[in-house]
Amino acid sequence: MKALVYEGAKKAVLEEVEEPKKREGTVKLDIKYCGICGSDIGIYLGTHPRAKAPLVFGHEFLGIVAEDGQKFKKGDRVVPFPLLSCGQCRACRTGNEHVCNTLGLIGIDKDGGVCERIYVDENVLYKVPDGISDKAATVIEPLAVIVRAIHQSGFKTMDTCVVIGAGPIGMLTGIVLKFAGASKVFISDVAAKRLDQARAFGLIPVNPVKEDLEQVVKDATDGEGCDTLFECSGAAAAAMQMTDITRVSGNICIVSVHKAPHEVMLRDVNFKEQHIVGTRVYTREEFKEAVELSGLLEEQLEQVVTHVVPLKDSEKVFDMIADGACGTIKVIVDCQDR
Template sequence: MKAVCFKAPYEIEIQEKDIPTLKDDEILIKVSAVAICGSDIHAYHGRQALFIYPRVIGHEICGTVEKINNPSSSFQLGDKVVVIPYSHCGNCIACKKGKPGCCEELKVMGVHVDGGLAEYCAIKECYLLKVPNTIDSTSLSLVEPLAISAHAVHNAKVQAGENVLVMGIGPIGMGAAEISKTYNANVILADISEERRAFAKKTLDYSNVLNPLDETFKQDLATLTKGNMPDTIIDATGNGKSMSSIFEYLSYGGKVVYVGISSTPLTINHVEFHKRQTELYSSRAATRYDFEYVINCIHEGTLNPNLFITDIITLDANIKDEFKRLMDKSSAMFKGIIAL
């Protein structure tokens, strides 16, 4: 079978590998589509700190069940499935608290271990979810990043009628905005990229889209929230300056969730943080509940992942050139899909 491997920064190799031999409780998946994650882009450019080369990439995966090595399996051949790409130990303090996303031994496919950008992959049954046959593969390949977004929104305990400010409208931030809308929250978006702001307005029909570098940014937030400022801020920028400064834009008694990761230390104005009695959360990975919530939203039509997709390529003889083209598009590619 073919698999896409990053040999080194800027070096892509299409490898021929054996179809995986199944271990106990594993299921062989014929991969249908894999979405390109920001971590894949960082790894391509040599900026993914956790990435070890060489590595088969891909963790936003959907496919169909091809073979089962469990006589009592709840899956059947031909089932459409989505992969939960994070493995956890089940024994550490985080796992015992029911928080597998911060497991001490967490491993992510395509980052710590080989991923699913291949014609087939073997997955333990506990990391698979069956999905309705009516949902198309391109939508299903975006379930994982949308589950990351859903986890951030769930951590924020967003309520109907709340004002939610999403800082950074890449795929994760935009997903957080779309998930917040399923809770009937009032969503405000902010990004310094004119391209991303235009995408949110034109493609996803948002009207309250601001530039945080504008001198009127704080006043605009006050106007949109009737003077109260946002009840919740979800920061998906990964920018240390943004993450450090957002407390002055928060309502009193408000909540902040960091879903982006800063590579630099944060310096927080404690007065602004303290006088609001701010609730501060970090959000990592996603739970089975988050995946199920996203799948249900897609099935019910309250979430349309295909609006995120700007590029689709196929796993064929041209994939190296096509993949490099997408890597060089930067923010012009909102979400890219590799179809198999």
Template sequence: METIVYEGPQQVAYREKNSPQAAGGEVLIKTSHVGICGSDLNIYAGAHPRAEAPLVLGHEFSGTIVEGHSVLPQGTRVTVNPLLKCGTCLPCTTGQSHVCKNLKLIGIDCDGGMGAYVTVPQENVVALPDSVSLAAGALIEPIAVAVHAVRQGGYVPGDGIVIFGAGTIGLCVAQTLRSYGAADVTVVEPNEHRLQKAAELGFTTIHAEKDDIKAEVLNATNGAGADFVFDCAGHPAVLNALTDIVKVRGRIIIIAAYKKPAELNLLQGMFKELSIQFVRVYTDKDFQIAADLLAKHPEFERIITNVLRPEEAERGFQLLTSNMDAVKVMYKFK
């Protein structure tokens, strides 16, 4: 079968491999679409602490059931919740399994969806709503990240939002907030292509390198600052702005994964009595909400900027690591 394999730092390759066989409790899925995630880029850079080559990448994917599901018939269109939980640690046994102490992911700790076929535990399979395309189905995982951040952050309709980062997660957060009733959403981003995409989707934009972010936000809020600020960028330079532009007693939501310790102005946080919420992945309920949300809001699919053939394995990663003139890059398997 066709696969895209991580073979070492800065090395992904198109390879033919034997198709996997479903064991007991597993479902064999014929892959349709699979997206490149920030975690995949971290693996590609050789910086992920768990991913080991050779590895079939991919944890954002959709496809159709071939065999193995006890309820859903062959041909059912599905996506996959990639979280693999131990089920025995304290978080797992107290209803917080998304922060399992031994959490693993399909496509990171075992072969994932960047192959023509993939096997996954039955409990991880989620049927797609009828109105959701297979391409859009591969977006449910990042939308679930956004849903979790918005729900955990305590967003209240009517509050003003600033989002740092116009990548997949940033734009998913923006669109999720809009679906929840947010009318005032501003996206901050240095990349012209991504900034243009945010504008095309109807959001107010601020160029992170050309505009005065603080002045723009304060001017738009009559000097008060934003009610909520979401960090989807994960860049140390962003942290300097977070506490500056949020209002007194405002909320900061950290979604991005910082690879190294970074400085945050805690004194300013104290003086303004800010709330800072850290979030990680999503719950099973968030994942289902994301699927239902996508069925009602097909415009999420506009985040997809490139759909490539598996043979273009290297090109997909180059699009996201060189000029970054793409948002969501996917591969489509036959």
């Protein structure tokens, strides 16, 4: 069968691989769509600390059950909870398997879903509710990341919020905040097409090259700053600015993984008694919540998917994402168009 395989730094190759083999407790899936995530970009660039070539990309996939299993029937649409936890470390023993000391993921630590078929353990699969489109269902996994981030953040209804970075995670954060009752959601990015889409979602776009984000937010909040800020860019400038933008006793949630040490104005954290919290992936309960939430946000999730690439052309997907002129937000691969 065909699969998109990481073969080394900047080498994503569509090639023939062995058919997957059934193991006890698994069910066969025909992959419909698989989303491309920031972690896939890191793998492609050769910077991911764990991914080893050869490796089939992809953990954000929608599958169609190809044979009756113990829990699922042929034809069911399912998405995987892709986390791989050890079950032994302190995090796992205390109910925090999602931040296991040796946490792994399908598509990073074992072959993923940018392929025609795969066998997956039934106990990690969630059925997609009837009526939700395939495109929207493919965004359930990143949506679960946002559910976790909002739970971690201390967000309250009617908060004024700032999202730094309008990539897929930042855009989804803004969408969910709006749905959850934020009074205003500012979102910053330098990509004009992303800001236009953010405006269509009812968010307040800010281009920091043209406007002073801090001043825009303070003008809208009587000089106080936002209640809750979500850092989704991973940029050094954002790390330095986030405490200025956030009010006294405000909340800052670090959603993006900062790959290098960045300066943070810790004096602000002291003087303004701010709360900074990290977030990583999601719990099983939060993944289940994302499955349910997808039905309420179907239209927005579909619009986040800006590009669908056939599997036969999937070798080009990383160049497409890197090309700002393409205006990508979320790119998914159609694994049945081969």
